[in-house]
Amino acid sequence: MYFHLRAVPPSALRNSATWFQRLFEDDWDTVRERIGRHREEVLDKLYGDVELLYCGIPPNHALEGPRTQVVLGGRPVFHSDPALPPFMLLTASQVTGVAEFLRTADFDDLWRHTRVHLLRPYSVPDAEPAARGLFAATHRDLTAFYAQSAEYGDAVVKWLMI
Incomplete structure (x- = not known):
């Protein structure tokens, strides 16, 4: 299970769950190539922890806006199979807001506010540097992905791959 983000020119978007499904059917080599060009990003099963890095620890969630759109945010587009999670769509304008938020976000400050919660799954005392x-690497990757997407004027489509 992983969370997949893909930049798409707004003119290419189609309002069809079938079209959104096809966006995520490429082979892994093709996906890796687009990741290398910051046209796509993949977060592993810990994507929920990355979401906490930006939105805060429940119940102290950030207000609606760029912070909440980085990982899970966007308008839902429901899959044709109701058992599967919906696709999430960020408009080009929202992508620009997220890119600006990430560009100005202080990782050390984000980490300081969530570190206790984010370190909880690790039972080893010296796990903090690696975690x-x-x-930090995920933050850099997301910042580069959203910056490139905003520069190109792209929308972003997200989907939880099960």
Whole structure:
């Protein structure tokens, strides 16, 4: 299970669950190539923890806006199979807001506010440097992905791949 984000020019978007499904059917080599060009991003099964990095610890969620759109945010487009999660769509304008938020976000501040919660799954006392490094790398990757998408004027489509 992983969370998949893909940049799409607004003119190419179709309002069809079938079309959205096809967006995510490429082979892994093709996906890796687009990731290398910051046209696509993939978050592993810990995507929920990355969401907490930006939105805060429940019940202290961030107000609606760019913080809440980084990982899970967007308008739902329901899959044709109701058993599958919906696709999430961020408009080009929302992508620009997310890119600006990430560009100005202080990772150290984000980490400081969530570190206790994010370190909870690790039972080893010296796990913080590795965990912090993982979240910092993910933050850099998401920042680059959204910056590139905003620069191109793209929308972003997201989907939880099961």
